[in-house]
Amino acid sequence: MVYIAPSLLAADFAELGSELKRIEGADMLHVDVMDGRFVPNLSIGPAVVEALRRRTKLYFDVHLMMEDPLPYISVFRKAGAGTITFHVECGEPPQEIIAAIKASGARPGVALSPRTPVSAIGSWGEDLKQVTVMTVEPGFGGQKMLLDPLRKIIELKIRFPWLMVEVDGGVNLETAPLCKAAGADILVAGTSVFQAEDPYLEMRCLAI
């Protein structure tokens, strides 16, 4: 059983309302937030998340690619985030960020960029609900999956068996089986779902 999380980044930003309709049947919506500093790209902020919240009942899985996520946690929670994921490489103390996410009422997650080892997760890992294994360098959709990080899924399942493990970047019909075989619980899929003629069929195929 794997959950499919279409990534909003691959949607047509001029048509967000109708793009939400195209992904009906998804398990959750993956929302990429980029600050132009942690990654060399900008995406969307809380105003867009809040507007989408009014249009859909989908659970929001918010991925913060930000240098200083702390001031924005309660803002994204109020805007409708269910899970809030920060990058362990962001530079702010993980314990503080996790405490802020928990205090906001959201589920805390941490993301590991492709070259970051599982050992970057300290004892604070016990407070997490989710880990995102990045299989592309964060910042842009539509990249090819790096296969090496997939071994981290197995390592995570050994060290933190209660955690949901999400794979983010380059998931498509060819790479999804590898992620599932390694034990992934959530597959983020941007390009493959939004560029499919039939996104529902694509999601079902990814989930098999």
Ligand code: DX5
């Ligand atoms: C990359 C983002 C991903 C990305 C995935 O920085 O975190 O969520 O949108 O897009 P695809 O599926 O196109 O690789």
Ligand code: ZN
């Ligand atoms: Zn993401």
